[in-house]
Amino acid sequence: MLALLWIELNKIFRRPRTYIAFGAMAAIVWLIQLALYFDGQAYVDLLLSNLSGSFEFSDLFKTQLLNGYLICFVILNTLLIQMPLLVALVAGDAIAGEASQGTLRFQLTRPISRTQLILVKFLASSVYVIALLLWLALLALLGSVLLFGTNDLVVLRSTGIEQMQMDDVFWRYLAAFGFAAVALTTVAALSLLLSVLADNPIGPIIATMSVVIVFTILSEMNIPIYDTTVKPWLFTTHMVAWKGFFYVQADAEGTTIRGSIENLPAVFRSLVILLGYIAFFLGISIYLFKRKDILT
Amino acid sequence: MRIHLFVLLCLIGLAGNAQTAEELVKSVKSKLDRVTNYSATGKMKTNVIFLKAPIAKVQVYFKKPNQLRILNEKGISFIPKGSMNMDLSQLFIDPAGFDLLDLGADKKTGWRIIKLLPRDPVSEVVLSTIYVDAAAGLIRRSSTTTRENGTFELEMSYGTFAEYGLADKVIFSFNSQEYKLPKGITFDYDDGSGKKSAATGKPTKGRVEIQYTNYQINRGVPDSVFR
Numbered sequence: 001m002l003a004l005l006w007i008e009l010n011k012i013f014r015r016p017r018t019y020i021a022f023g024a025m026a027a028i029v030w031l032i033q034l035a036l037y038f039d040g041q042a043y044v045d046l047l048l049s050n051l052s053g054s055f056e057f058s059d060l061f062k063t064q065l066l067n068g069y070l071i072c073f074v075i076l077n078t079l080l081i082q083m084p085l086l087v088a089l090v091a092g093d094a095i096a097g098e099a100s101q102g103t104l105r106f107q108l109t110r111p112i113s114r115t116q117l118i119l120v121k122f123l124a125s126s127v128y129v130i131a132l133l134l135w136l137a138l139l140a141l142l143g144s145v146l147l148f149g150t151n152d153l154v155v156l157r158s159t160g161i162e163q164m165q166m167d168d169v170f171w172r173y174l175a176a177f178g179f180a181a182v183a184l185t186t187v188a189a190l191s192l193l194l195s196v197l198a199d200n201p202i203g204p205i206i207a208t209m210s211v212v213i214v215f216t217i218l219s220e221m222n223i224p225i226y227d228t229t230v231k232p233w234l235f236t237t238h239m240v241a242w243k244g245f246f247y248v249q250a251d252a253e254g255t256t257i258r259g260s261i262e263n264l265p266a267v268f269r270s271l272v273i274l275l276g277y278i279a280f281f282l283g284i285s286i287y288l289f290k291r292k293d294i295l296t
Numbered sequence: 297m298r299i300h301l302f303v304l305l306c307l308i309g310l311a312g313n314a315q316t317a318e319e320l321v322k323s324v325k326s327k328l329d330r331v332t333n334y335s336a337t338g339k340m341k342t343n344v345i346f347l348k349a350p351i352a353k354v355q356v357y358f359k360k361p362n363q364l365r366i367l368n369e370k371g372i373s374f375i376p377k378g379s380m381n382m383d384l385s386q387l388f389i390d391p392a393g394f395d396l397l398d399l400g401a402d403k404k405t406g407w408r409i410i411k412l413l414p415r416d417p418v419s420e421v422v423l424s425t426i427y428v429d430a431a432a433g434l435i436r437r438s439s440t441t442t443r444e445n446g447t448f449e450l451e452m453s454y455g456t457f458a459e460y461g462l463a464d465k466v467i468f469s470f471n472s473q474e475y476k477l478p479k480g481i482t483f484d485y486d487d488g489s490g491k492k493s494a495a496t497g498k499p500t501k502g503r504v505e506i507q508y509t510n511y512q513i514n515r516g517v518p519d520s521v522f523r
Contacts (some may be wrong), residue, residue: 266487
C-alpha cells in the first residue's frame with residue numbers, strides 16, 4: 001500500500017501542471033504582501049474608517065495593526081475560497097485521468113483491490129492538499145511575519161472586533177491550517193468521486209468547481225428559507241469554520257479571555273460534518289468503482 | 297431661646313468654614329499645578345460593546361499644557377477619542393475662561409458640585425461639571441460636554457499621589473459611535489448558533505479604565521513621545 005502511495009505521489013509531483021497551483025498561490029500571496037507593504041496605510045485607513053468616530057488612530061497604531069498575523073488572516077480569507085479549485089485539478093484527475101490515458105485497466109491488473117486503489121488515490125490527493133497548505137503557511141504566515149513582524153491580531157467582523165494578544169495567536173493558526181486541511185480534503189474526496197464517474201478529467205474538475213461555486217454562493221447568501229434548511233448541511237458552510245479559531249470569548253466587561261474560542265462546539269460540529277462528508281464521498285467512490293466497467 | 301442661639305451659632309460656624317466655589321477650584325488647581333509632566337505605567341481595560349480586547353499594559357505620558365499620550369509598547373490598544381480629557385488640568389487651562397456655578401453638595405456623597413461655563417461662545421467645551429471632595433481638595437468625578445465629540449465622564453480614585461491631584465484609578469466614559477461592516481467585506485463564519493452579537497450597531501457608551509501602578513512626576517518627558 002505504501003509503495004503504491006509512493007507511485008501515486010510520484011505521478012502527481014512529476015507532472016508540471018501540479019506546480020501551477022503552487023505558482024498561482026505564490027503569485028497571489030506575494031502580490032497581496034507587496035501591495036500591503038507599500039500601501040498598507042491606505043488599507044488600514046479603509047478598515048478603520050468605521051471606527052474613526054470613536055477612537056483616535058496614530059501612525060504607530062496603524063503600523064502595529066498591519067502586522068504579519070493580520071496579513072496572513074487577510075490572505076487566508078482570500079485564498080481559502082479559491083484553493084478548492086486548485087485541489088480539484090489534481091483530485092479530479094486521479095481516476096478519470098488514468099481512464100483517459102488508457103492506464104486504468106493496466107493498473108487494475110496488478111494485485112491490488114479496487115478499494116485499495118481508491119484509498120491510495122485519496123491519500124495521494126490528501127498529501128497534495130497538505131503540501132499546498134504547508135506552502136501557503138510558509139508564504140502567508142512565515143513570509144508575512146518576516147516582512148511585517150508580529151503584534152496583536154485584530155479581526156474585524158460585521159458587528160464586532162476581536163483582539164488577541166500576539167502570544168495567543170500562533171496556535172490559532174496551527175489549528176486553522178489543520179482545519180483547512182480537513183476542509184480541502186473534503187473537496188478532494190468530492191473530486192475523486194466525480195472522477196470515478198468520468199473517463200475524462202475535464203468533466204470532474206469542472207463539475208467540482210461548479211459544485212463548490214454554487215454551494216459557496218448558497219452558503220454566503222442570506223435567504224431565511226435556506227438558513228435553516230439547506231445551509232447547515234452544505235459542506236461549503238463548514239469549510240470556513242477555521243475562522244472560528246479567531247473568534248474569542250470575552251468576560252462581562254468585554255475583556256478577551258486568553259486561549260478561548262467563542263464557539264468551540266460549533267467548530268467541532270463543522271469538523272465532524274466535514275469528516276462525515278469525506279467518509280460519504282469516499283464510500284460512494286469505492287462502491288461505484290467496484291461496480292464500474294473498466295473499458296480503458 | 298437657647299436652641300435658637302445654638303442653631304444660629306452653628307450656621308455662622310458652617311458659613312465661616314465653607315469654601316466658595318472659587319476657593320475650592322483654586323485649591324484643586326494648586327495641586328494640579330504642581331505637576332508639569334509625568335509618565336506613569338498602568339493597566340488599561342477597554343469596555344466597548346462591539347470590541348473584545350485584552351487588558352493592556354500601557355505607559356501614559358503627560359506634559360503641560362495639553363499633551364497626553366497613551367502608549368501600548370508591546371501590543372495594540374484602542375484609544376478613545378478625547379482621551380486628552382483624562383487629565384484634569386485640561387479643565388483649568390484658561391483659569392479666567394469660565395464662570396463658576398456652585399450647585400451645593402451632592403446628597404449622597406457630600407461632594408460639591410460645581411459647573412464650569414466657558415465664556416468663549418465658540419469654545420469646544422460647552423459645559424463641565426466637577427464633583428469636588430472639599431475636605432481632600434480633589435476632583436472625584438467630572439463630566440465634560442463638547443461641541444463635536446459628545447460627553448466625556450471621568451471617575452477618579454486616589455491613593456499615593458493624591459497630593460498632586462493624580463488618581464490611582466481613572467474611569468473614562470465616552471460616546472462610541474455605531475460600528476457595522478458589510479458581511480461581504482468580513483466574510484464572517486456563521487456558527488449556526490443564531491446567537492446575536494451584543495453590538496447593536498447604534499451609538500453607545502464606551503468605557504476605559506486605567507489602573508496606575510507608578511508615577512514619575514516632574515522628571516521630564518521628551519517631546520518625541522507625543523509625535
